[in-house]
Amino acid sequence: FVEDGIATWPAMALGLVLGRNPQHLAEALLGKPRPPVGKPVSVEALDNQLAQQSAAVERARQLIGETTRRRAEIDEKLGSYRKLEERGKQRLDTVRAPRELQAVNTELDLARQILAKEEAEWLRVSEQLSQQEVALGEAEGSLAEFRASQDAARSEIGARREVALR
Numbered sequence: 001f002v003e004d005g006i007a008t009w010p011a012m013a014l015g016l017v018l019g020r021n022p023q024h025l026a027e028a029l030l031g032k033p034r035p036p037v038g039k040p041v042s043v044e045a046l047d048n049q050l051a052q053q054s055a056a057v058e059r060a061r062q063l064i065g066e067t068t069r070r071r072a073e074i075d076e077k078l079g080s081y082r083k084l085e086e087r088g089k090q091r092l093d094t095v096r097a098p099r100e101l102q103a104v105n106t107e108l109d110l111a112r113q114i115l116a117k118e119e120a121e122w123l124r125v126s127e128q129l130s131q132q133e134v135a136l137g138e139a140e141g142s143l144a145e146f147r148a149s150q151d152a153a154r155s156e157i158g159a160r161r162e163v164a165l166r
Contacts (some may be wrong), residue, residue: 043157048149051141060136067129074122081115 088108095101 007080043154046153050146050150051137053146055109057136057139057143060132060139064129064132064136067125067132071122071125071129074118074125076150078115078118078122081118085115 017089088104088111092101092104094106095104
């Protein structure tokens with residue numbers, strides 16, 4: 001559409017996108033930003049958000065503690081299985097009867113299999129712990145950024161309160 005030599009289609013399309021409010025249309029065409037729509041944030045809302053972020057960091061710390069405890073348990077098991085394997089090797093040197101030799105070899109094989117499983121579990125838990133430590137670092141960094149981002153909002157709320165009290 002062309003009216004008075006001016007293409008009206010782009011303006012109509014913009015009107016549909018921005019609504020029928022001429023102020024919004026003028027601001028869009030002139031490049032003036034509209035103020036954000038929404039209610040002001042309260043201190044309680046900021047405190048709740050901060051508490052949620054802090055709780056996430058605390059959960060990450062607890063998870064790391066549990067994983068560290070699990071890895072320590074696996075370390076203890078590995079130590080006992082290594083001792084068992086060592087005793088079997090020593091016993092293998094002293095045994096001469098074929099049946100006893102076969103029994104000791106079977107025990108050694110079993111101990112080696114269990115040891116291999118536990119070592120694999122230890123590696124899996126260690127990798128999990130490393131990932132959790134990275135996640136904790138990210139969560140702590142996020143919490144610090146979140147606190148910094150709230151400073152502006154908190155100072156704005158404080159300024160509004162101060163103005164309201166005057």
